[in-house]
Amino acid sequence: MQGVGFRPFVHAAATALGLGGFVGNDVDGVFVEAEGEPASVAELVDTLRARAPALATVETITMEQLAPRGDREFVIVASPQGGPRQTLIAADTATCADCLSELFDPADRRFRYPFTNCTNCGPRFTIVTDVPYDRPATTMVGFAMCAECAREYADPADRRFHAQPVCCPACGPTLRLLDRAGRPVAGYPIEKAAALLSAGAILAVKGLGGYHLAADATDEAAVSRLRRRKLREDKPFALMVADLDGARRVVAVDEPAAALLTGRRRPVVLLPSRRGTTSIAPSVAPGNRELGVLLPYTPLHHLLARELGRPFVLTSGNVSDEPIAFRDDDARERLAGMVDGFLTHDRPIHVRTDDSVVRLFAGRELPLRRSRGYVPEPLALAWSFPRPVLACGAELKSTFCLGRSRHAFVSHHIGDLQNYETFQALLTGIEHFRTLFDVRPEVVAHDLHPDYLSTQYAVDLADVQLVGVQHHHAHIAACLADHGETGPVIGVAFDGTGLGDDGTLWGGELLVADLVRYERVGHLDVVPLPGGAAAIREPWRMAAAYLQAAYGADLPNGLDVVRRNESRWAAVTAVAAAGVNAPLTSSAGRLFDAVAALVGIRDAVNYEGQAAVELEQRVDLAEPGAYPARVVAGRPLRIRSADLVCAAADDVRCGIDPGVVAARFHNGLADVVAGALDVVRGNAGLSTVALSGGVFQNVVLLTRLTDALTARGFRVLVPHRVPPNDAGISFGQAAVAAARDRAASAG
Secondary structure: OOOOOOHHHHHHHHHHHEHHHHHHHHOOEEEEEEEEHHHHHHHHHHHHHHOOOOOOOOOOOOOOOOOOOOOOEEEEEEOOOOOOOOOOOOOOEEOOOOHHHHHOOOOOOOOOOOOEOOOOOEOOOOOOOOOOOOHEEEEOOOOOOOHHHHHHHOOOOOOOOOOOOOOOOOOOOOOEEEEOOOOEEOOHHHHHHHHHHOOOEEEEEEOOOEEEEEEEOOOOHHHHHHHHHOOOOOOOOOEEEOOOOHHHHEOOOOOOHHHHHOOOOOOOOEEEHHHHHHHOOOHHHHOOEEEEOOOOHHHHHHHHHHOOOOOOOEOOOOOOOOOOOOOOHHHHHHOOOOOOEEEEOOOOOOOOOOEEEEEEEOOEEEEEEEOOOOOOOOEEEEEEEEEEEEEEOOOOEEEEEEEEEEEEOOOOOOOOOOHHHHHHHHHHHHHHHHHHHHHOOEEEEEEEOOOOOOHHHHOOOOOEEEEEEHHHHHHHHHHHHHOOOOOOOOEEEEEEEEEEOOEEEEEEEEEEEOOEEEEEEEOOOOOOOOOOOHHHHHOOHHHHHHHHHHOOOOOOOOOHHHHHHHHHHHHHHHHHOOOOOOEEOHHHHHHHHHHHHHHOOOOOOOOOOOHHHHHHHHOOOOOOOOOOOOEEEEEEEEOHHHHHHHHHHHHHHHOHHHHHHHHHHHHHHHHHHHHHHHHHHHOOOOOOEEEEEEHOOOHHHHHHHHHHHHOOOEEEOOOOOOOOHHHHHHHHHHHHHHHHHHHHHHH
């Protein structure tokens, strides 16, 4: 509740009811002592429940009758120190309508001031250093309030009462425009920055949780130059538009999308592009029929968007695969060679936090990256953690999770744990969360893969109980906990890779699972991964492995994927056949790679999952056909995914359009999985299905499979509070650890 205007809200409500007493913050949340007529006290309690401030989360109200003290006035008291911390910290919140009105009012003292905020909006998590959430425990501690800001801060009737980041041009942070060498540029920074962007420049822009790289999204030369400098060949860029009307000019916006775009969290929302009718540069999102769009969420962004007057790319300030830069000196060192200037300021960022990214599925959020605007708000659970838990997550799209009582605190996006700086960000983040929420883990959950840095960190900890959680069980557990359920369910865990308990690389799994245990009851065909990690970078290798599994030596003629890779084809298939540096995998992600290469979409990728993403983007949504595939009985049963590859190969040889092939593949995979689940239902007697894993970021597959299952009478659970990809693994690990702890306690 802290930092969301709850105390002035209580003060105003109690005063209006003629009550005496006081309200304050402590480490447990908000405490209120009120005395007066019983009916008035009861009305105050009802008001707390029903009309709390927009950013407040009221989970419980505990009441106790006290002897009257004789208070006639209701006051706000200071925050006491000490004791175990149970309070919650709000996420960074988009500029509210009141502050926006002041921002563009020439008569207001905060006119065009890029750090305008109040109790209803502004930075929170990214500036908090400790709790209780008071100004000395934020990065605003170095900015002494002027007399006017101090008056607002001290007035319970003012919108800025105890707004910890409160400031104005006289006393707050200052915006500056610097050239690439760090020298100040004269003039109004926003105006000069917009002029540079209009002229094709690339700028580093300091936001709430780090630096972004900005370029005019309508300037193909500028966007292409940004790609070269950032070493990001193909992965789509997000773009910022000034308002909802601006969004509607570049993407299709329905009512749920509008609510997401304009809400307080302001994620990047992936929406169908209107590219044929807009001037957005093709290099913004090559190979995609969707654009990632977000609206301004700080006054600085509002000012820049309005001054520029057209969409601009806003992508993370880093070289691809590095963490986003958030410290000024580090940003100047790492980004100077990539940008033509820095639009920066002197308010420190305490926690690096990337933008959140979501898609829409069936009118609801499908989070792909849960970060700024969402974190550190906890996920409320239907059950409790018997002991405090730390879950260390996986290797890619890394997050961690702390659990205590009935709250799971899933971290902001950390990144891929493949370099030292990202791993250090994981360690720093864990310590910061432990401080904020006063969690001292007694149980630590981790992935089974011994080479993951997150696993190695876990096993090196002392005085904790370790709980190893199989990767795909964690995916299904995350979906269950997301919905407040314990199972058992039939789980479909489709992703790129995860170590199975038989030592092979799983990724196309059917599980019967609850939060404690699981059984592998089915999977996709197992094929070699020729060259190991090289097959992930070069999807044509997976096409070779699947075609070899399906046809053996009798490979059909006329396949372009063979011709394009003829010089290496025999060597790769020999590696696959020999099983040398060719671990076995049932991965659904690698199946998508194989089909993408087969139809000529991509033989090599520049970012994780690229081939599968582009295959989805090519689907002809009007195509009803579906490739047939068999289900081989057994325990576990086997889905003949090679049948899908064979059917796709036949169509490719006949010159069928890649979009039609992609559609028939998606439709066929959905049909055969639904049929396999019918078999599992007959054996297990379960009719609820949980879908999770990175492959279910694919909305085409998700829609087709959900429709097929619903038509067969299944109840389907899909993640909506945490991502289905590996960013949700830590949440699933925490859920499993807690469930096993409860089971052990029960005897």
